[in-house]
Amino acid sequence: MKTSLDCLPCFVRQALDAARLVSDDPSLHEKIVRELLERIGWMDMGQSPPALAQRIHRRLRELAGSDDPYAAIKERQNRMALGLVPSLRRDIEKSADSLATAVKLAVAANIIDLGAKTGLTEDEVLATMRNASSAELTGEFPSFRDAVAHAKNILYLTDNAGEIVVDRLLIEQLDPARVTVGVRGAPVINDAVMADARAAGLPDIVAVIENGSDAPGTILADCSEEFRRRFREADLIVAKGQGNFESLSDEPYNVWFLFKVKCPVIAARSGLPVGAHAVMHTAEMVSA
Amino acid sequence: MKTSLDCLPCFVRQALDAARLVSDDPSLHEKIVRELLERIGWMDMGQSPPALAQRIHRRLRELAGSDDPYAAIKERQNRMALGLVPSLRRDIEKSADSLATAVKLAVAANIIDLGAKTGLTEDEVLATMRNASSAELTGEFPSFRDAVAHAKNILYLTDNAGEIVVDRLLIEQLDPARVTVGVRGAPVINDAVMADARAAGLPDIVAVIENGSDAPGTILADCSEEFRRRFREADLIVAKGQGNFESLSDEPYNVWFLFKVKCPVIAARSGLPVGAHAVMHTAEMVSA
Numbered sequence: 001m002k003t004s005l006d007c008l009p010c011f012v013r014q015a016l017d018a019a020r021l022v023s024d025d026p027s028l029h030e031k032i033v034r035e036l037l038e039r040i041g042w043m044d045m046g047q048s049p050p051a052l053a054q055r056i057h058r059r060l061r062e063l064a065g066s067d068d069p070y071a072a073i074k075e076r077q078n079r080m081a082l083g084l085v086p087s088l089r090r091d092i093e094k095s096a097d098s099l100a101t102a103v104k105l106a107v108a109a110n111i112i113d114l115g116a117k118t119g120l121t122e123d124e125v126l127a128t129m130r131n132a133s134s135a136e137l138t139g140e141f142p143s144f145r146d147a148v149a150h151a152k153n154i155l156y157l158t159d160n161a162g163e164i165v166v167d168r169l170l171i172e173q174l175d176p177a178r179v180t181v182g183v184r185g186a187p188v189i190n191d192a193v194m195a196d197a198r199a200a201g202l203p204d205i206v207a208v209i210e211n212g213s214d215a216p217g218t219i220l221a222d223c224s225e226e227f228r229r230r231f232r233e234a235d236l237i238v239a240k241g242q243g244n245f246e247s248l249s250d251e252p253y254n255v256w257f258l259f260k261v262k263c264p265v266i267a268a269r270s271g272l273p274v275g276a277h278a279v280m281h282t283a284e285m286v287s288a
Numbered sequence: 289m290k291t292s293l294d295c296l297p298c299f300v301r302q303a304l305d306a307a308r309l310v311s312d313d314p315s316l317h318e319k320i321v322r323e324l325l326e327r328i329g330w331m332d333m334g335q336s337p338p339a340l341a342q343r344i345h346r347r348l349r350e351l352a353g354s355d356d357p358y359a360a361i362k363e364r365q366n367r368m369a370l371g372l373v374p375s376l377r378r379d380i381e382k383s384a385d386s387l388a389t390a391v392k393l394a395v396a397a398n399i400i401d402l403g404a405k406t407g408l409t410e411d412e413v414l415a416t417m418r419n420a421s422s423a424e425l426t427g428e429f430p431s432f433r434d435a436v437a438h439a440k441n442i443l444y445l446t447d448n449a450g451e452i453v454v455d456r457l458l459i460e461q462l463d464p465a466r467v468t469v470g471v472r473g474a475p476v477i478n479d480a481v482m483a484d485a486r487a488a489g490l491p492d493i494v495a496v497i498e499n500g501s502d503a504p505g506t507i508l509a510d511c512s513e514e515f516r517r518r519f520r521e522a523d524l525i526v527a528k529g530q531g532n533f534e535s536l537s538d539e540p541y542n543v544w545f546l547f548k549v550k551c552p553v554i555a556a557r558s559g560l561p562v563g564a565h566a567v568m569h570t571a572e573m574v575s576a
Contacts, residue, residue, distance in 0.1 A: 005304050005314075005317055005318060005321050006304065008300055008304070008321060008325065009297040009298070009300040009301040009304070010297070012296055012297040012300055012325075013297040016293050016294065016296070016297070026293075029293055030293060030333065033293050033296060033329075034329045034330070035329070037296065037300075037325050037326070037328050037329030038325070038326055038329040040325050041321075041322045041323070041325030041326040041329070042322070045318065
């Protein structure tokens, strides 16, 4: 999908958040924000938000002199999520519909997104996860169950650190033997990379591949040839989060999007209200 | 107060809101937002948010070819508020403390602020006003009552259209004979100007003066000599809204600020939480 003008203030906010993460120096914050304001003013809005965010965050890392400003935060998010796993696993085990419960947990965990919100607190995440198994899913869960039942080769694209730990519980339900997990090829915001897949213990149960890109989404043209091959070969793709939705919802593939609707732009595009826990297939998309 | 980096994404959002108000043409929206992104990147953060917003909105009106993009909205807000007046007046009359109730209503009506929020709905305003007389005031209302009791010459600085209609109810309680009301000298966002004072019927009960400025606040150096004289002569100034707070909270005058805390920047500066209904004197300010 194209970038909305409404995404621009959000990019400016993200730049400021990231600047504050990498440094305590207000003059560096100001330098970063001023330069990015100017760059954002020149960007090509025909591209998707993750394509623009990719460029913003690359420059941000240069200005900040850090390859991974969110490293410490991602570690903390993984640790917090790992602490929740025993109780979430019990939620799934005692549930009458373990696939539905695992999907609910995985969608709820998509709240752990530092692109969408400044100052997300651990309390907010914990509150969301506590209520996750009773939260309503919006969309086509029965069709998703059906698609999963018939799939032979599932590619599961993760979104954020912390969230990926909860994704593991859903991947276990999907039957790991037929699942490949995709992570970003390099750090961007708090998106999950190989280190986070390892923190979640995913390489012990499935094949995990990097996508070769540092976009906070899945821009196929920017991904490695190996990743694109796996993408084409999969007969079912599960894509977590808004970034993957923004970058893949126009692609002609069999993609199921699992995400929390976090802003009015995505609400308009998906036809779902802000706050919805979405299970949505490419075919159901509101036309752009 | 100086402008925070956190104000910048908000300026971008304001520019987009205003662009959409003046035109249905997405290419004009884009042109306006792109140019303002660049300008915002060059602004002097040592100035107050209303000083920067003044320049942004001037340019916005030029680009949009409209002297008053919010004219129709302001009329609607005044009409809506006038519809509430009979029931709000009854709230005050049946109250044991009519001054406290009138202050509560006037502070609650400060929600009618199109600078602080995109897409404020009439329902939100109505819900806020319905609960206004039972809402808690944060700050020093007893000292305010005391100051009012001893004042001889009160200057009451209004903030927004719609809100100014509710201000009239408080002004009636202050004894109109000793009150002068100040409005902005020219349109900016939905701030109240002379036409809005007339819609509220204020010239029938008090002297109303324009401040000579098109800033969404009160920047004394930008106001007319006549306004500054009235300002200096007043022994008590009541200033409504965040814009007046942002521009006057460093000035060495006897100012009481009545406003709703609408963003984290003002929360930090005032020491009050977002959402608070504030009654605050200059002397209580958190140091910058």
